[in-house]
Amino acid sequence: xxxxxxxxxxxxxxxxxxxxxxxxxxxxxxxxxxxxxxxxxxxxxxxxxxxxxxxxxxxxxxxxxxxxxxxxxxxxxxxxxxxxxxxxxxxxxxxxxxxxxxxxxxxxxxxxxxxxxxxxxxxxxxxxxxxxxxxxxxxxxxxxxxxxxxxxxxxxxxxxxxxxxxxx
Amino acid sequence: xxxxxxxxxxxxxxxxxxxxxxxxxxxxxxxxxxxxxxxxxxxxxxxxxxxxxxxxxxxxxxxxxxxxxxxxxxxxxxxxxxxxxxxxxxxxxxxxxxxxxxxxxxxxxxxxxxxxxxxxxxxxxxxxxxxxxxxxxxxxxxxxxxxxxxxxxxxxxxxxxxxxxxxx
Numbered sequence: 307x308x309x310x311x312x313x314x315x316x317x318x319x320x321x322x323x324x325x326x327x328x329x330x331x332x333x334x335x336x337x338x339x340x341x342x343x344x345x346x347x348x349x350x351x352x353x354x355x356x357x358x359x360x361x362x363x364x365x366x367x368x369x370x371x372x373x374x375x376x377x378x379x380x381x382x383x384x385x386x387x388x389x390x391x392x393x394x395x396x397x398x399x400x401x402x403x404x405x406x407x408x409x410x411x412x413x414x415x416x417x418x419x420x421x422x423x424x425x426x427x428x429x430x431x432x433x434x435x436x437x438x439x440x441x442x443x444x445x446x447x448x449x450x451x452x453x454x455x456x457x458x459x460x461x462x463x464x465x466x467x468x469x470x471x472x473x474x
Numbered sequence: 475x476x477x478x479x480x481x482x483x484x485x486x487x488x489x490x491x492x493x494x495x496x497x498x499x500x501x502x503x504x505x506x507x508x509x510x511x512x513x514x515x516x517x518x519x520x521x522x523x524x525x526x527x528x529x530x531x532x533x534x535x536x537x538x539x540x541x542x543x544x545x546x547x548x549x550x551x552x553x554x555x556x557x558x559x560x561x562x563x564x565x566x567x568x569x570x571x572x573x574x575x576x577x578x579x580x581x582x583x584x585x586x587x588x589x590x591x592x593x594x595x596x597x598x599x600x601x602x603x604x605x606x607x608x609x610x611x612x613x614x615x616x617x618x619x620x621x622x623x624x625x626x627x628x629x630x631x632x633x634x635x636x637x638x639x640x641x642x
């Protein structure tokens with residue numbers, strides 16, 4: 307068996323949901339409509355939205371016309387915040403201190419610095435997070451709008467307007 | 475259930491095995507001795523060494539005094555090569571093109587560029603790999619020697635000499 311390091315697919319769903327919310331400011335979107343819009347299973351998408359909510363990225367409005375909205379402006383939300391909301395802040399490399407095992411090990415107090423292998427892995431992890439922190443949700447939406455066929459943007463907005471009218 | 479993106483622990487084992495081989499140039503190390511040196515399960519460590527071998531990072535010498543050796547100088551082996559040998563070159567973010575799903579989707583041919591979210595995730599993945607590519611095994615060993623208690627270096631070298639003498 308080979309374990310491959312990959313982010314959970316819920317991240318893609320969470321990021322697209324945030325991008326849609328950013329392009330419809332002030333419009334609460336129910337999980338049901340988001341799930342239908344992206345053709346995703348509602349319960350699992352709901353879990354991703356709860357994670358975004360726990361991280362303070364989205365907030366909910368209750369009531370018949372309630373739903374999820376961004377808790378801040380898209381300029382103030384980074385892709386890193388979305389990634390860490392879904393995947394957690396745990397580093398991609400875990401050091402189990404194998405230096406301190408086996409016949410050559412010395413007493414634990416003698417290891418004054420973290421292992422060089424761990425430090426190199428953590429530095430790369432930090433470079434990954436820095437790159438994610440540099441991209442705002444605003445920037446993602448700007449790029450997304452530029453590359454999405456205009457027909458889709460119109461069709462999507464129209465579909466959501468229609469769905470929200472039926473709800474209220 | 476929460477899935478957290480993390481590298482397999484076999485990576486730590488593979489990296490430490492390579493560092494040990496680098497500090498004992500020209501000395502083939504059997505899996506059995508490596509496993510005992512790091513206090514690791516031999517069959518699973520053996521799998522990591524096979525992955526390193528398949529990637530051309532280590533080579534084997536057969537026979538009673540055989541074992542694993544580096545296939546190149548430590549200056550020419552990067553931490554990225556070791557990571558990709560163990561974890562594969564698969565990107566940490568998989569795009570399932572949810573743009574092309576649901577009621578707003580247009581025909582697949584209309585998506586001329588990869589999704590902006592995927593491109594941002596892949597750019598961060600590339601930054602991570604660049605950081606790993608910049609660290610050579612030589613550099614890892616240099617740092618490791620500087621931070622390992624001298625007592626451990628001597629004890630480890632002595633233990634391996636003794637083990638190898640018993641083997642031959």
